Amino acid sequence: MTVILATEAPFARGGNRLCYVHPDHADRVIKVQRPDFPLEERRRRKGFPKTLRPLSSFDDNLQEFREMQMLDRVFREPLYRHVSRCYGFEVTDMGAGLVSELIRDDSGAISHTLKQYIWDQGYDERCQQAVAQFAQHWIALGVPSRDLLLHNLVAQRDSAGNIKRLVIIDGIGNPGWIPLGWWPRSLRVAKARRKIANLHLRIQTLLPLRGQDKFPGYHGRLFHDGQPPADG
Ligand SMILES: Nc1ncnc2c1ncn2[C@@H]1O[C@H](COP(=O)(O)OP(=O)(O)O)[C@@H](O)[C@H]1O
Ligand SMILES: [Mg+2]
Incomplete structure (x- = not known):
């Protein structure tokens, strides 16, 4: 089921992503790419030769998800004393949303x-x-x-x-x-x-x-x- 975020108020914004409290889980954050700063624009701003790289390499949600999976395999529970947990992707009306533990x-x-x-x-x-x-x-x-x-x-x-x-x-x-x-x-x-x-x-x-x-x-x-x- 698509999570509706466009009508919700974000609680914070980073350089690349907008952060929302997950509508169904008050203890989770859902992060989406900023609509005012799409991946194509990010890639363009990096200039040559980075413009040759695939769009996915500029996708922070995807990179973070992959890295968190790898770190989880290596460090297990002790990692989460100081790192927010990652719960994977959900489909939202603002694109792929990465869900993590909201601190x-x-x-x-x-x-x-x-x-x-x-x-x-x-x-x-x-x-x-x-x-x-x-x-x-x-x-x-x-x-x-x-x-x-x-x-x-x-x-x-x-x-x-x-x-x-x-x-x-x-x-x-x-x-x-x-x-x-x-x-x-x-x-x-x-x-x-x-x-x-x-x-x-x-x-x-x-x-x-x-x-x-x-x-x-x-x-x-x-x-x-x-x-x-x-x-x-
Ligand atoms: N798990 C979280 N718990 C509490 N606040 C968060 C969490 N994730 C993000 N935030 C808030 O949202 C802001 C932007 O999130 P961030 O993931 O850093 O976005 P970006 O990738 O665009 O830099 C952070 O500076 C922080 O204030
Ligand atoms: Mg940040």
């Missing part, structure tokens, strides 16, 4: 991104602890990822407002050509270490911007009533 705080509110948290609260003690705990787990497992962007991590909070865990909701997987199973563990761990060092750098780069009026960049905040933030 909510204990209050029921959809969790804010790490970028929003730090913007609002600063890099407080609890956040530092959450980052340290995430980093330790990430390096111990040696999960392959692209850069760990502050708007691709969400901070899940308990009823007192303290961060329970950081969860990656986008941008993991192995973008290279070599299958994950062939990578020696030492190499994976070294790479995860570099990604964590880069995450710390991103946090330090955000902090001095906190004084300014405008939230930096286009991504990282939730919509209000289906609309992006006024200055977003």
